[in-house]
Amino acid sequence: MARAAASAEIERLIQLLARLPGLGPRSARRAALHLVKKKEQLLAPLAAALTEAHDRIVTCETCGNIDTVSPCTLCRDQSRDRTLICVVEEVGDLWALERAHVLNGLYHVLGGTLSPLDGVGPEDLSIAKLIERAGAPEVKEVLLALNATVEGQSTAHYLTDQLVGCNVAISRLAHGVPIGGELDYLDEGTLVAAVKARKTM
Template identity: 60%
Template sequence: MASQEIERLASALARLPGLGPRSARRAVLWLVKHRERALPELVEALAGVRENLSECPQCGNVDTHSPCGICADPRRDPRSLCVVEEVSDLWALDRARLFTGRYHVLGGRLSALEGVRPEDLNITGLLARVEEGGIDEVVLAMNATLEGQTTAHYLAERLEAFPVRVTQLAHGLPVGGELDYLDEGTLAQALRARRPV
């Protein structure tokens, strides 16, 4: 039986996405074993984030600077804007280093079942950025779910009023994917998006 403090730490870590109670206990045991080096670094990093974390007023990213590092980067193409559902999607796309424009985080996706309506998302901010001018293309990088595609369709309709090109990420066969292992939705999308060879 661990002390109350250790149990409290394990319980706090278990609430993180991707960590269950067992993984949290393993992480705590590792931290305890390497406490001289790992604990001070972890405490310092958490304190730094807690004191300096803010949401970027331009794109909705989270960073320790305002505006965030992406919005402040002069090498970014201000004419291209990639719209994502969540900050995690922004980070995933930016990690690939394939998109050189700027981003806009909606803060979720439309969902009738969860009661998420357009006014619950940062759509007004997106429309204001596009209306401001200087944007040639809006890339809708929604997840390939029913809610994601509903959100993309809604945004495309709202963006029709502006002189911008609206594009969407391609969906279909993943690289290295085998047809036998793919679900029907992925196969259907791949067939609909087929192109000449």
């Protein structure tokens, strides 16, 4: 009986790990075995970190970033340029730009891109909140830092139309970002060049 229960627990761990991006069933099995073998050094601290993350991490009510406070640390930072809002698809893209130390403005996380085939429409993304933020008197520019994919570009065009009445300059990353490229996978040099060469739409 004990053997069956242990096996079921390990199988559950494997199934949960397999849901993570980049981990298939075989990689998840290897990861689970490694965690179990290093139970005290890895599994226990990981379990504690996951519990703490579950209890403490929240989504920023202003920009959509994740942090332990809302508004997040970036939104609260008074030294940031509040005339610029940089729009990204996901939190990972925000982190990529922050790692490059190329922007000192504020961010807005859409939560994805428009994709009619997948049933993702404007109401499924944080577009209404973006329009509201862009209408603030201090905002002068909205930088659309969306991935150079078909969905990313169609979302950028949609946002450009929606932002017309907000009296802000609308810019986008230069085409140093390769077509099909995702921000989270680009090196800092490419990101710096792309941001510096942004152009008005």
